[in-house]
Amino acid sequence: MVKASIEARGDLRLTRLTKTYGDFTAVDDLSLTIPKGSFFALLGPSGCGKTTTLRMIAGLEEPTAGSIHLGETDITTTKPYQRPINTVFQNYALFPHLTIFENIAFGLRRRGQKDVKEAVEKVLNLVELPHLAQRKPTQLSGGQQQRIALARAIVNRPALLLLDEPLGALDLKLRRQMQIELKWIQKEVGLTFVHVTHDQEEAMTMADTIAVMNEGQIEQMGSPADLYDNPETAYVANFLGQSNLIKGTISGNDGDSLIVDLYGQKISLPKNRSHAIDNSTYAGIRPEKFRISLLNTETRGNVLTGGHIEDVSYIGVSTQYQVEMPWGQELMVFEQNDDGVAPFNKGDAVNISWEPTFTFALRGDEDVTAGSQIEPEVLDEE
Amino acid sequence: MGKNRTPYLLLLPGFGFLFTFFILPIINLAQTSTQTRVSGGDTGQYEQTLRFANYVDAFVDNKEQFGRSFLYAIIATVLALAIAYPLAYAIAFKSGKYKNLLLVLVVAPFFTSFLLRTIAWKQILGEEGFLVPTLRSLGIISQSTTLTSTSFAVVMGMTYNFLPFMTLPLYASIDRIDPRTLEASGDLYANGLTTFRRVTLPLSMPGVVAGTLLTFIPAAGDYVNAAILGNPNTKMLGNVIESRYFKIVDYPTAAALSFTLMAAILILVTLYIRKAGTEELV
Amino acid sequence: MTQKLKDATIPTIPIGARIQRWIGRNLIRIYAIFAFTYLFIPVAYTFAFSFNDSGKSNLIWKGFTLGNWQNPCGAPEVCSALGNSIKIGFLATFFATILGTMIAFAIGRHKFRGRSTSNLLIFLPMATPEIVMGASLLSLFLVFKINPGFWPTVIAHIVFCISFVVVTVKARIASLDPRLEQAAMDLYANEFETFRRVTLPLVAPGIAGAALLAFSLSFDDFIITNFNSGTLTTFPKFIYVSAARGIPAQANVIGSAMFFLALTLVIVGQLVNRRKVR
Numbered sequence: 001m002v003k004a005s006i007e008a009r010g011d012l013r014l015t016r017l018t019k020t021y022g023d024f025t026a027v028d029d030l031s032l033t034i035p036k037g038s039f040f041a042l043l044g045p046s047g048c049g050k051t052t053t054l055r056m057i058a059g060l061e062e063p064t065a066g067s068i069h070l071g072e073t074d075i076t077t078t079k080p081y082q083r084p085i086n087t088v089f090q091n092y093a094l095f096p097h098l099t100i101f102e103n104i105a106f107g108l109r110r111r112g113q114k115d116v117k118e119a120v121e122k123v124l125n126l127v128e129l130p131h132l133a134q135r136k137p138t139q140l141s142g143g144q145q146q147r148i149a150l151a152r153a154i155v156n157r158p159a160l161l162l163l164d165e166p167l168g169a170l171d172l173k174l175r176r177q178m179q180i181e182l183k184w185i186q187k188e189v190g191l192t193f194v195h196v197t198h199d200q201e202e203a204m205t206m207a208d209t210i211a212v213m214n215e216g217q218i219e220q221m222g223s224p225a226d227l228y229d230n231p232e233t234a235y236v237a238n239f240l241g242q243s244n245l246i247k248g249t250i251s252g253n254d255g256d257s258l259i260v261d262l263y264g265q266k267i268s269l270p271k272n273r274s275h276a277i278d279n280s281t282y283a284g285i286r287p288e289k290f291r292i293s294l295l296n297t298e299t300r301g302n303v304l305t306g307g308h309i310e311d312v313s314y315i316g317v318s319t320q321y322q323v324e325m326p327w328g329q330e331l332m333v334f335e336q337n338d339d340g341v342a343p344f345n346k347g348d349a350v351n352i353s354w355e356p357t358f359t360f361a362l363r364g365d366e367d368v369t370a371g372s373q374i375e376p377e378v379l380d381e382e
Numbered sequence: 383m384g385k386n387r388t389p390y391l392l393l394l395p396g397f398g399f400l401f402t403f404f405i406l407p408i409i410n411l412a413q414t415s416t417q418t419r420v421s422g423g424d425t426g427q428y429e430q431t432l433r434f435a436n437y438v439d440a441f442v443d444n445k446e447q448f449g450r451s452f453l454y455a456i457i458a459t460v461l462a463l464a465i466a467y468p469l470a471y472a473i474a475f476k477s478g479k480y481k482n483l484l485l486v487l488v489v490a491p492f493f494t495s496f497l498l499r500t501i502a503w504k505q506i507l508g509e510e511g512f513l514v515p516t517l518r519s520l521g522i523i524s525q526s527t528t529l530t531s532t533s534f535a536v537v538m539g540m541t542y543n544f545l546p547f548m549t550l551p552l553y554a555s556i557d558r559i560d561p562r563t564l565e566a567s568g569d570l571y572a573n574g575l576t577t578f579r580r581v582t583l584p585l586s587m588p589g590v591v592a593g594t595l596l597t598f599i600p601a602a603g604d605y606v607n608a609a610i611l612g613n614p615n616t617k618m619l620g621n622v623i624e625s626r627y628f629k630i631v632d633y634p635t636a637a638a639l640s641f642t643l644m645a646a647i648l649i650l651v652t653l654y655i656r657k658a659g660t661e662e663l664v
Numbered sequence: 665m666t667q668k669l670k671d672a673t674i675p676t677i678p679i680g681a682r683i684q685r686w687i688g689r690n691l692i693r694i695y696a697i698f699a700f701t702y703l704f705i706p707v708a709y710t711f712a713f714s715f716n717d718s719g720k721s722n723l724i725w726k727g728f729t730l731g732n733w734q735n736p737c738g739a740p741e742v743c744s745a746l747g748n749s750i751k752i753g754f755l756a757t758f759f760a761t762i763l764g765t766m767i768a769f770a771i772g773r774h775k776f777r778g779r780s781t782s783n784l785l786i787f788l789p790m791a792t793p794e795i796v797m798g799a800s801l802l803s804l805f806l807v808f809k810i811n812p813g814f815w816p817t818v819i820a821h822i823v824f825c826i827s828f829v830v831v832t833v834k835a836r837i838a839s840l841d842p843r844l845e846q847a848a849m850d851l852y853a854n855e856f857e858t859f860r861r862v863t864l865p866l867v868a869p870g871i872a873g874a875a876l877l878a879f880s881l882s883f884d885d886f887i888i889t890n891f892n893s894g895t896l897t898t899f900p901k902f903i904y905v906s907a908a909r910g911i912p913a914q915a916n917v918i919g920s921a922m923f924f925l926a927l928t929l930v931i932v933g934q935l936v937n938r939r940k941v942r
Binding site for chain 3: 386388389390392393395396397399400403404405406407408410411414465466468469471472473476482483484486487488489490491492493494495496497498499500501502503505506508510542545546595596599600602603604605606610620623624627633636637640641643644647648651
């Protein structure tokens with residue numbers, strides 16, 4: 001039984017997984033399949049249940065209901081050390097009393113593996129820190145500790161590698177660098193990675209598939225591009241990047257397109273990007289998809305007229321504009337600074353236009369602020 | 383299932399030991415305290431008569447020593463707090479890289495037997511020591527004033543002996559204070575005194591409570607300082623209990639006194655903890 | 665114009681104010697120096713009088729000699745008393761550390777019914793005056809017709825050391841990051857191996873500290889020992905008994921030697937620890 005579970009391989013299947021603490025439901029009837037070999041991200045703010053899900057997969061938390069399968073093996077109630085699953089812990093959890101070498105060798109020794117030295121040296125080379133083998137964890141920088149934590153996990157060649165906010169403690173620049181390295185290492189060793197994070201950019205950079213979690217459930221799952229371009233809910237639209245959501249009414253059909261009335265102005269959008277259930281809807285457009293033009297200049301695609309520029313922020317690669325529309329809503333527009341055109345000024349009267357295919361439509365009864373008021377970066381949930 | 387049994391198995395030997403050699407003796411002490419002497423029996427022969435008046439007799443006969451025990455213990459505790467608090471503060475915030483060394487130095491006198499040090503005080507304060515003649519010639523004390531064998535010497539000795547018990551918990555909780563909170567207080571228009579009263583002291587309260595308890599409890603039951611540094615008029619309850627046991631062989635009275643002392647300490651400590659408003663002890 | 669203004673605004677602090685400010689800044693340090701002086705006066709006195717050429721009673725300074733240090737067992741009974749104290753100290757430390765550490769793990773690592781009662785049972789011995797503890801234990805021994813002596817003293821010492829061990833080790837366990845144990849389990853160590861390879865090594869400094877504390881409490885105890893040791897003489901008891909007729913300078917030698925030995929041990933221990941961590 002123990003032997004069987006530790007050698008299990010294959011897709012990870014969570015079936016109707018639930019975890020409650022007293023009255024609080026951390027994970028709510030969650031079902032999910034993570035294909036072997038993929039880089040999967042669980043994305044959401046603190047308290048959304050992503051860490052609890054991860055801990056149940058690792059065996060550190062027992063589910064209240066539901067099951068976890070790895071390939072054909074049921075591992076729901078097996079002990080953490082009986083699972084072919086390793087974790088890169090938040091803040092790394094390196095053993096302070098052991099050298100780097102012994103930290104990495106820890107799992108191999110417990111499994112009675114031979115050639116420990118060789119395996120450890122190989123993985124130290126992979127993370128490019130072979131010279132640190134005899135140091136203690138406290139002598140390492142944050143970035144180095146992060147790599148050692150990763151090495152300590154992947155040296156065991158687990159069926160599944162869990163990463164719990166692995167880059168949370170690093171500064172921004174190092175984080176970007178490690179994101180690229182992690183992605184590369186995942187390809188190199190060919191393991192299944194399950195990555196938990198609250199940082200949408202991190203998830204989008206690394207993962208093949210992202211599941212956005214909200215209140216213990218999966219809000220939407222798909223490739224980064226799918227989630228970004230075609231969010232199904234206001235929560236996803238706001239949590240992944242920023243969105244302009246404009247209240248409207250679906251007023252007609254035009255072949256593969258829907259005609260939507262936004263405060264008296266007609267726009268169109270592809271039918272397959274509408275998630276509305278009746279006539280009322282919110283039309284969604286990402287800020288960088290908008291183009292701004294002065295009155296009396298040529299426009300293409302969907303156009304909204306009558307705006308004027310309320311605020312201009314120059315941020316190097318782009319300029320961000322707040323454009324106030326006749327119905328009082330302020331729209332956000334990002335313009336690339338790549339065309340040598342002088343930026344617009346505060347007070348300019350402008351039109352806004354965009355390609356219809358970039359539009360998505362949400363249900364009209366959505367809370368448009370969902371997912372946008374998330375507290376920034378609260379680590380150490382629970 | 384096996385999981386839930388582990389803590390009990392871990393507790394069993396230690397608690398078994400404490401039950402046999404701590405709880406049982408206390409129960410036994412309780413029942414000794416109501417015994418009376420066997421009439422016509424040998425010295426030290428007692429029988430159970432449930433004579434609770436033993437307590438009244440013991441208290442009435444020794445109320446002076448009772449009062450003195452608590453008075454001395456309270457004074458020594460307050461003095462120790464006054465000495466230890468700035469000391470602990472200085473070690474925590476002003477000692478830089480010498481922090482660990484200074485901490486060791488606080489504990490270091492422990493390693494010389496406390497009896498040796500108490501007797502050293504007796505000799506330092508004594509007529510043959512250098513202190514008394516010096517003070518006399520400077521006119522600070524009169525020619526007839528002595529320092530040893532006085533209540534002053536007893537309280538000073540107690541303060542001295544329990545000082546590390548006060549300093550260590552104080553240090554532990556002061557050291558945990560983030561110095562930035564003190565700066566923040568200053569930034570928010572609090573002067574030094576206000577910062578101490580409103581920020582430092584409340585944050586170090588667990589240490590104050592633990593330190594005063596660790597000083598007060600042994601001080602109230604102490605008799606060594608009174609025996610070495612005092613005179614017959616500075617006797618504390620501990621001295622009485624000791625002589626009842628060893629010299630007079632009056633076990634019931636000694637037991638009744640011990641019990642009263644323990645009860646009084648527990649009541650005082652409970653009131654104090656309530657007042658100080660902290661439940662997290664040691 | 666601007667040059668002039670600049671010169672004029674450079675403030676000069678009068679020397680008196682500067683001294684005042686220096687004292688203000690260093691007041692607490694000065695205070696600490698006085699406190700340390702208070703702590704060390706009797707230690708220095710004891711050390712100085714260990715060189716006194718005093719004969720039997722070491723009350724008055726009679727002249728410098730190294731004789732006491734060359735022959736620390738010169739006075740009758742000093743070394744047998746010391747030997748008893750060390751034996752009792754080791755035995756009490758050994759048992760109190762084992763029992764106390766087990767209790768600390770139970771309370772610090774497990775949630776179970778009766779946890780708060782357990783905490784109370786640990787607190788009670790610390791809240792009991794030594795004289796009550798010593799007297800009650802003696803009464804029990806007398807009831808069971810056990811004569812006071814070596815083993816009753818060891819038992820008494822274990823009783824009052826256990827609580828201090830529990831408190832010290834519990835604090836160390838509480839400061840342990842639970843993720844380290846989770847990481848060990850994650851890396852294929854079962855419960856026993858996790859304990860042996862991760863938990864125990866990380867708690868070890870706490871256990872060592874507790875043992876050191878237990879030994880020094882036991883070695884220095886007088887009150888409880890006095891009740892339960894009968895005719896056996898320990899080092900503190902020897903000093904107390906001989907105080908009336910004057911303590912031989914050899915006792916000062918042993919007291920001072922213990923002081924320096926312990927100080928060296930602690931400092932070396934800290935240096936080794938620092939090297940390990942850094």
